Amino acid sequence: LSEPATFPSVSRMTVISPHMPWRIHVHPTLNGSYVTVSDVLRFIYYDLRENLTHAEFYGLGRRELQRVTEAYEDQYRCIRNWSASMYEKSKGVKRVDYFMGRTYFAGLSSSGS
Numbered sequence: 001l002s003e004p005a006t007f008p009s010v011s012r013m014t015v016i017s018p019h020m021p022w023r024i025h026v027h028p029t030l031n032g033s034y035v036t037v038s039d040v041l042r043f044i045y046y047d048l049r050e051n052l053t054h055a056e057f058y059g060l061g062r063r064e065l066q067r068v069t070e071a072y073e074d075q076y077r078c079i080r081n082w083s084a085s086m087y088e089k090s091k092g093v094k095r096v097d098y099f100m101g102r103t104y105f106a107g108l109s110s111s112g113s
Contacts, residue, residue: 001038002030006110009034015044015108020098021056022047040108048096057093064100071097 005013005026013035015024026043030036052068060068075097076088096103 001041002036005035005037005040011035013040015040016111019102020095021059022095048094050095051091052093052095052098056095056098067100068093068097071100074101 004010011028011034013026015026024043024047026035026039028035029039029042057065057068072093075094076085079085079088
């Protein structure tokens, strides 16, 4: 995990995807000079745990809005402990809910820029 995420190594990286309307900006946290595999995974994880912004949520089409809401509801309804479920519900819609249950990570590739 402490190895460079790319070869040659880079001091910053932006993760973009046609499946999400935002970008994930990655910078070195472990060594201060190059982005590691751990940095990439950490930034993706923490970014997807953020709440969807108002613009991201209401920028969805009707069908997508419904599916994201269902993914959010599934997230807290599957928790058996009522107070833990209500706590998860109170945190709101997360960016990971935007993927509507499609959470298979297929890797990264260079955009060439």
